[in-house]
Amino acid sequence: MTRHFLKDDDISAQEQADILQLALKLKKDPYSAKPFAGPKTVAVIFDKTSTRTRVSFAVGISDLGGSPLIIDAQGSQLGVKESVADTARVLDRQVAQIVWRTYAQAGLVEMAENSKVPVINALSDDYHPCQLLADLLTVLEHKGRLAGLKLAYIGDGNNMANSYMLAGAIAGMHVAIATPIAYAPDADVVARATELATQNGGSLSVSTSVSATVSDADVLATDTWVSMGQEAEKAERVKAFAGFTIDSAVLAQAKADAIVLHCLPAYRGYEISAEVLDGSQAVIWDEAENRLHAQKALMVWLDQHAK
Numbered sequence: 001m002t003r004h005f006l007k008d009d010d011i012s013a014q015e016q017a018d019i020l021q022l023a024l025k026l027k028k029d030p031y032s033a034k035p036f037a038g039p040k041t042v043a044v045i046f047d048k049t050s051t052r053t054r055v056s057f058a059v060g061i062s063d064l065g066g067s068p069l070i071i072d073a074q075g076s077q078l079g080v081k082e083s084v085a086d087t088a089r090v091l092d093r094q095v096a097q098i099v100w101r102t103y104a105q106a107g108l109v110e111m112a113e114n115s116k117v118p119v120i121n122a123l124s125d126d127y128h129p130c131q132l133l134a135d136l137l138t139v140l141e142h143k144g145r146l147a148g149l150k151l152a153y154i155g156d157g158n159n160m161a162n163s164y165m166l167a168g169a170i171a172g173m174h175v176a177i178a179t180p181i182a183y184a185p186d187a188d189v190v191a192r193a194t195e196l197a198t199q200n201g202g203s204l205s206v207s208t209s210v211s212a213t214v215s216d217a218d219v220l221a222t223d224t225w226v227s228m229g230q231e232a233e234k235a236e237r238v239k240a241f242a243g244f245t246i247d248s249a250v251l252a253q254a255k256a257d258a259i260v261l262h263c264l265p266a267y268r269g270y271e272i273s274a275e276v277l278d279g280s281q282a283v284i285w286d287e288a289e290n291r292l293h294a295q296k297a298l299m300v301w302l303d304q305h306a307k
């Protein structure tokens with residue numbers, strides 16, 4: 001059966017661990033896997049803008065012997081003039097995998113239901129699971145393990161928060177989330193992540209207290225307060241998120257050797273201070289590079305499970 005990667009819990013704990021190990025191997029030996037030799041084509045579709053996702057998928061597909069076909073949705077019929085299902089039926093006869101950055105998670109589900117080839121979520125309004133593979137890989141490299149570590153996320157209960165909760169829980173981490181009350185993460189995702197945390201020896205807490213959340217943390221993470229599509233809410237959001245900036249005073253409450261993640265793009269002075277983002281505890285450039293290695297591992301793994 002063809003596997004898809006639409007959200008973080010589409011893979012088991014063992015599968016997540018296998019993909020991360022494969023990513024470490026491919027980071028050391030970048031051209032050792034050629035699932036797309038031919039070259040086969042992989043479609044990478046963007047309904048929203050991107051730098052990292054665009055570059056890392058294009059480079060990764062080439063490294064794996066394939067040919068990336070980058071499609072900016074405004075130049076296609078997708079979703080507007082033609083249904084997602086019909087698009088899937090056209091694409092899957094010609095490409096080896098479909099990578100899609102879009103708005104509604106339901107669109108990804110519809111694409112996957114109608115595609116014979118794997119579909120990968122390259123960010124939706126609800127999840128950013130490829131980013132989490134890169135983030136976990138970065139933590140694994142810097143800390144040597146995932147299970148048992150405390151990961152504190154401060155900010156918006158958005159797609160990144162959802163993915164931190166699910167992927168962190170699968171990895172057996174202690175995930176702690178702090179958001180303003182009006183921007184708390186989705187209750188269903190919290191419930192699912194709690195269940196996964198229990199199964200994997202981790203835990204999940206959601207609160208409005210930045211201090212309690214970052215206390216004793218091994219990993220701090222944040223994301224923009226204004227996600228793509230929310231630009232009109234900027235002024236209101238900046239006001240609501242006052243006090244939720246990761247700055248030096250907040251970082252000082254975590255463990256002394258804590259590392260700081262940010263998926264980027266970052267807005268210095270808003271969700272994170274320049275001092276922290278550009279400081280010695282931030283591992284954001286490793287994290288951005290790891291998008292490449294983690295996604296290559298994911299594509300290899302999906303190729304192995306596609307037949």
Ligand code: CP
Nearest residue numbers: 050051052053263264
């Ligand atoms: N982190 C991330 O997904 O970056 P882009 O929006 O630039 O792809």
Ligand code: NVA
Nearest residue numbers: 158223227228263264
């Ligand atoms: N939450 C952000 C992540 C960007 C990579 C957004 O959806 O815009």
